[in-house]
Amino acid sequence: xxxxxxxxxxxxxxxxGKIVVDRDLCIGAASCIAVSSTTFELDNENKAIVIxxxxxxxATLIMAAExxxxxxxxxxxKEGKQVFPK
Amino acid sequence: xxxxxxxxxxxxxxxxxxxxxxxxxxxxxSIAIVNEEPYMLYSRVMLSKxxxxxxxxxxxxxxxxxxEWYEKNRVxxxxxxxxxKLETGRKLATLSDGTQIEYDxxxxxxxxxxxxxxxxxxxxxxxxxxxTLEDGKxxxxxVKTGKRAIVIxxxxxxxExxxxxxxxxxDVTMVIRENYFWEPLLNEASGRMIEKxxxxxxxxxxxxxxxxxxxxxxxxxxxxxxxxxRLDCDMIICGIGAECHTDWIKSIGLNVNRGILxxxxxxxxxxxxxxxxxxxxxxxxxxxxxxQIGNWVNAREQGRIAAINMTxxxxxxxxxxxxxxxxxxxxxxxxxxVRMGPDRIVIQRGSPEINSYGRIIILDxxxxxxxxxxxxxxxxxxxxxxxxxIESNMDVSNKTKELGDPNFDLKLxxxxx
Numbered sequence: 154x155x156x157x158x159x160x161x162x163x164x165x166x167x168x169x170g171k172i173v174v175d176r177d178l179c180i181g182a183a184s185c186i187a188v189s190s191t192t193f194e195l196d197n198e199n200k201a202i203v204i205x206x207x208x209x210x211x212a213t214l215i216m217a218a219e220x221x222x223x224x225x226x227x228x229x230x231k232e233g234k235q236v237f238p239k
Numbered sequence: 240x241x242x243x244x245x246x247x248x249x250x251x252x253x254x255x256x257x258x259x260x261x262x263x264x265x266x267x268x269s270i271a272i273v274n275e276e277p278y279m280l281y282s283r284v285m286l287s288k289x290x291x292x293x294x295x296x297x298x299x300x301x302x303x304x305x306x307e308w309y310e311k312n313r314v315x316x317x318x319x320x321x322x323x324k325l326e327t328g329r330k331l332a333t334l335s336d337g338t339q340i341e342y343d344x345x346x347x348x349x350x351x352x353x354x355x356x357x358x359x360x361x362x363x364x365x366x367x368x369x370x371t372l373e374d375g376k377x378x379x380x381x382v383k384t385g386k387r388a389i390v391i392x393x394x395x396x397x398x399e400x401x402x403x404x405x406x407x408x409x410d411v412t413m414v415i416r417e418n419y420f421w422e423p424l425l426n427e428a429s430g431r432m433i434e435k436x437x438x439x440x441x442x443x444x445x446x447x448x449x450x451x452x453x454x455x456x457x458x459x460x461x462x463x464x465x466x467x468x469r470l471d472c473d474m475i476i477c478g479i480g481a482e483c484h485t486d487w488i489k490s491i492g493l494n495v496n497r498g499i500l501x502x503x504x505x506x507x508x509x510x511x512x513x514x515x516x517x518x519x520x521x522x523x524x525x526x527x528x529x530x531q532i533g534n535w536v537n538a539r540e541q542g543r544i545a546a547i548n549m550t551x552x553x554x555x556x557x558x559x560x561x562x563x564x565x566x567x568x569x570x571x572x573x574x575x576x577v578r579m580g581p582d583r584i585v586i587q588r589g590s591p592e593i594n595s596y597g598r599i600i601i602l603d604x605x606x607x608x609x610x611x612x613x614x615x616x617x618x619x620x621x622x623x624x625x626x627x628x629i630e631s632n633m634d635v636s637n638k639t640k641e642l643g644d645p646n647f648d649l650k651l652x653x654x655x656x
Contacts, residue, residue, distance in 0.1 A: 178296060180288050181563040181570070186623055187536045194623040197595075199565040199572070222252070222282040222535055224300065 157227075160203035167211050170231035172218075176200045178225035185226060188217035201225065242341040243271040243315070245549060246332060248322040249348035250274030251283060252535055253516030255304055256542030257346050257549070258314045264550040270314045273334060275349070276371055277318040280304040284535045286375040287396055289403035289566065292382065301372070322349070325491050327509050344549045347488075347499055347507070347514040348542060351481035351533060356391065360453030366475045369396055378476065382407045387472040389413075389462060391450065393420045395564055396478025398433070401442050402566030404476070412443040412470060414450060414462070424577050425614055426598060428591050432616045436569040481533060483518050496520050498531040503555040505545040513549055515541035524557045525629060526576050526611070534562045559626040563619055572619040575612030575629045576600070583611065589618060589645040597621060599642050607634040610642075624649035 156176040162169050172192075181199030185192070191208035193201050209217075218226035218237045228237040245261050247254045250272040258270050280303045285291045291301065309316045317334070324333035325345075332340045353368040355361070367378050378400075388404045390397050393415035404411045417423075419430035420437075434444055449465040453475065461471040485495040494500040494508040498520030505513050505521055514521075516538035520531040537560045544556040561574040577600055579585075588597035597618045602611040610628040615621060628635070631654055641647045 177290065178300070180284065181565060181572075181619065182284050182535050183561055183563055183622070184536045184539060186561075186626075187540060187558070190623050190627065195563060195572070195619045197570065197617060197620045199563050199570040199619050220539060222284045222303070223288075223296075224303070 158202070160206045162206045162214075164207040164210075167207075167214075168230050169211055169214060169228050169236065170233070171229040172203050172206055172214070173227040173229070174201050174203065175225045175227065178223045179221075180223055180225075182222050184220040184222060185217040188220050189213050192217060240339050240341055241271070242269070244268035244343045245270045245346070246340055246342035246344070247272045247346045247348060248332075249346075249350055249516065249518075250276070250278075250280060250316065250318070251348065251350055251516060251538065252280065253348035253350075253538040253542035253545075254346065255280040256539050257348065257515060257546040259312065260543045260546035261550055262312045262314065264547070268550075270312075271317060271340065272309075272314060273317045273320050273322055273332075273340075275319070275321045276373075278372055279306065279309060279316055279318070281372060286372065287369060287399040287403070289399070289406050292375070292379055292403045293407055322347075323487070325488075327491055327512065330511070343511065345512045346542075346545055346549065347512065347518060348516045348538075348545075349518050351483050351498075351517045353477070354480045354482050356477045356479060358450050358453055360455070360459075361477075363453050363455050363459045364457055365455070365459030365473060366453060366477065368477050369400065370481075381474050382409065385409050385474045387412075387474075389450075389470060389472045389475045390478065391475060392478040392480070393417060393422070393444075394478055394480070395562070396476075398437075398571075399564060399566060400476045400478060401437065405440055405442055405567070409474075411441070412445065412472070413437075414445050414448055414464065414470075416447070416449055418446055420444070421571075423579065424573065426585070429596060429598065429614060429616050432591050432594070432596060433569055433571065436567045440567045442567070481517065496529075500529065503557070504548050504553060505541060505556055506548065513545040515545040521556060524555055525559055525632075530576075532560050534560060536561065557630075559629045561622055561626055563622065570615075570617050570619045572615040572622045573612070574615075574622050574625050575610070577612040577614050584608070586639055586642045588621070588643060591616075593645075595645070597645075599625065601635065601639075601642075608636045608639075609633065610635055621649050624653060627653050 160172045321335040353370045387410045390413045420433045450462045452463040454461040499514040501521040503522040517533040563572040584601045586599040589595040597615040600612040613625040
């Protein structure tokens with residue numbers, strides 16, 4: 154299993170139930186933070202962590218995941234099906 | 240003759256993000272991207288990362304947008320072609336293969352070129368630069384058989400390439416013109432922290448030196464340094480900065496300095512021509528000056544804002560830029576404007592002794608003080624809070640104690656959202 158960290162999302166208006174950051178892929182480019190600094194920040198190892206899993210709507214969260222230059226952010230729906238990257 | 244409503248020169252992250260944003264706002268308008276490299280959007284930042292070079296993540300992970308994306312979004316991709324001529328009055332672009340394209344709106348997002356190393360013998364086999372995917376592939380091959388490498392330049396590319404070469408098992412020596420790593424963007428204490436991490440990993444660093452000559456016949460065998468020393472090597476990677484080749488652009492009346500000049504809307508001085516990404520030298524509303532910034536996050540955001548403006552809105556680009564890297568057990572982060580000057584004060588957080596050291600750069604405006612930028616060694620976590628402090632333009636005159644306390648949570652200074 155890759156070095157992945159999971160974060161549960163509980164937002165009622167959201168189809169996304171889980172955010173996963175692949176710490177091996179993450180290079181600290183911080184593009185996710187540029188899109189949503191209320192959801193992500195970098196830790197002291199330069200890896201993205203989720204600080205507010207429910208902070209933004211689905212469209213913004215997907216945009217943050219899409220912005221990642223290494224596709225290190227993986228999104229799952231509430232049934233556990235991967236929705237990004239497709 | 241081909242005709243497109245939106246013509247985008249440059250298919251990197253700025254150009255591709257612009258195409259994506261335009262399509263989201265104008266479902267009918269025709270879009271074409273002209274790209275010098277044959278490849279569709281890939282992750283250029285991955286090119287300098289050791290885990291990519293050394294095959295620890297699959298090569299395929301570099302691709303970010305495939306053929307299906309361009310088809311689905313009706314974005315015509317013209318690879319291995321370059322914009323070579325512009326007749327701005329007729330809105331006519333001529334490409335390197337002679338194709339002529341009429342456009343309504345044009346985005347120049349062509350990136351920058353690596354600065355060429357002006358040293359005798361620099362054209363020998365075994366001297367590498369890193370800009371394109373082809374460059375990356377050549378280095379991947381060379382590393383497989385290389386034994387001794389020299390890295391020229393003490394910036395991001397130099398740092399990341401030294402890390403990669405060291406992890407690949409090569410003997411690595413860095414030749415740096417300055418007195419310490421990343422001078423003058425970092426202070427000496429920060430530079431020495433990076434040096435310590437690198438030398439502990441076996442990378443040798445030589446300062447205050449230039450290469451006078453690259454030795455060898457057809458292939459690199461070594462270098463002759465400015466102090467007369469000869470160093471043997473079988474490969475050299477140059478990371479000595481970037482530049483734009485703007486002569487032909489200048490000749491058509493576009494205002495150019497180091498990059499293509501633009502206002503805060505990323506508009507150039509000519510009608511219906513915008514610029515975005517590394518090539519843009521734009522009016523930064525947060526810093527209140529004209530700057531050129533070369534990094535992924537900035538390029539992506541500029542592509543998005545330029546596209547919004549190309550589709551009829553008027554939205555200024557307002558963004559605090561940041562960049563981070565890591566390697567050999569050290570993390571480095573830059574946020575905002577980290578240049579020093581007579582009106583700037585530095586507040587230190589932590590120290591090299593505890594191996595966690597930040598510098599908050601404050602602009603002293605006399606009656607008030609504002610955070611302008613910061614550099615962090617092994618304290619990346621604070622980067623986000625500082626970005627928000629910069630964006631807020633908050634007066635921090637009576638907050639210097641908190642800013643200088645390494646245990647104080649900077650988030651507590653932020654205005655409530």
